Amino acid sequence: MSEAGSQMLAQDLGDDQLDPHVEYLQQLLRDNEFLQRENLLFEAFLAKVDMSKLGSLADDDASKKKKGAKKAAAAGRTEGPIANTSRGGMVTARDGGAAAQFAALTDEEKNDLVSQEVEMVQAEIEAIRKAGDKDIDDIRTLMEEVDMRIAETKKDTYEFKRDIIIGAENPRTGKIVAEKMIRFIEDKLRQKDATADKLRLKNTTTKALITKLEHQLAHKEEMGEVLHLVDFDQLKIENQQYMERIEERNNELLKLKLSTSRTVQVLNNLKSSLSDMVAAGHGLRKQIAERKQDLARFDADFGNVLDEKGRGERTLRRLKLEQEDIDTPTIMDYIKLKHEVSELEKQLVDWRRKLDILTMEKTRKRTLLKSVASTTTQVGGAGLQPYSSGGGVAAALAGGEGGGGGSSRGNSAR
Structure with missing residues (x-):
């Protein structure tokens, strides 16, 4: 029965009916339950632990158990007919019955046993966790391999459809060309062989690396270079120190980044102002x-003006010198000369008019002479007695000259 059963029994009997026998029964039930738990724990420990390791412990515990049994027997003879035993003690029967003795584990042994059981359970949990992690890694690797194979299969399917189903079809017959199909399969086989060679070489390299690392580890174990617990503690301390230094460096780096960001902002402002100043400088250079x-x-x-000024000054000096050296004519002489010039210009105009008239008369006479010559030629051809051409022409010319003289005289009179 459990402790809950003893409590129910006590409630059934009532508080007024409780006597030392009921209390003794409840104590026995609690002790039995505790012993059952200890037995289950010990059985689990024995089922897991190696029995060869317990050989040395059995001899050491034999003497302790005998001494404990003797002490328990002596204590049982001195106690009354009804006695409450503690955990791990000795229980005596009521009314002077035969004493049932048993040797219990000490507290230290129980503590060691529980500690070992806890360590075993933790080791099992760790082993299960490692196995689970390994299984997860294996499954993840298999999934990646499956994804790669699916991608390769899709690629091969696409290339087969592109190169064979569509590209190798004969447009005239509508059938697949066998040579292209064979060439495609041979290319794929060569690619697979090349991939297999690469993987084989990689596998060989990995095996050689594993063998080398195993030899190095064995050599370290032989030379006593394997790290111990003290070394691990020292490494932990050094790691903590390095972590603190890294934290300090990170803080310094953060400060430097902040200062760098501010510096970059100032630099950008200065660059913008510099670009403005450069643009202003270009404008000033142009100006x-x-x-x-x-x-x-x-x-x-200014040089041209100075030259003109020099020329003007020289001309002025020359004119002044000429004015001083040459006598200036009087006003009456100037008027007379001006009148003579006007008279000469009038005569020039008259002579030009006369020349024009003579030119026109000369042209008219030449025309008349040509007409007379043509008339004489016509008369001679008709068989008439020609007259003296010289007299007729002379008369015509005389008449023309008379007319011309009259006209010239008329012009002169005008």
């Missing part, structure tokens, strides 16, 4: 060049 051109033009104009 300076324009001013220089204007200045050069002004200098050239």
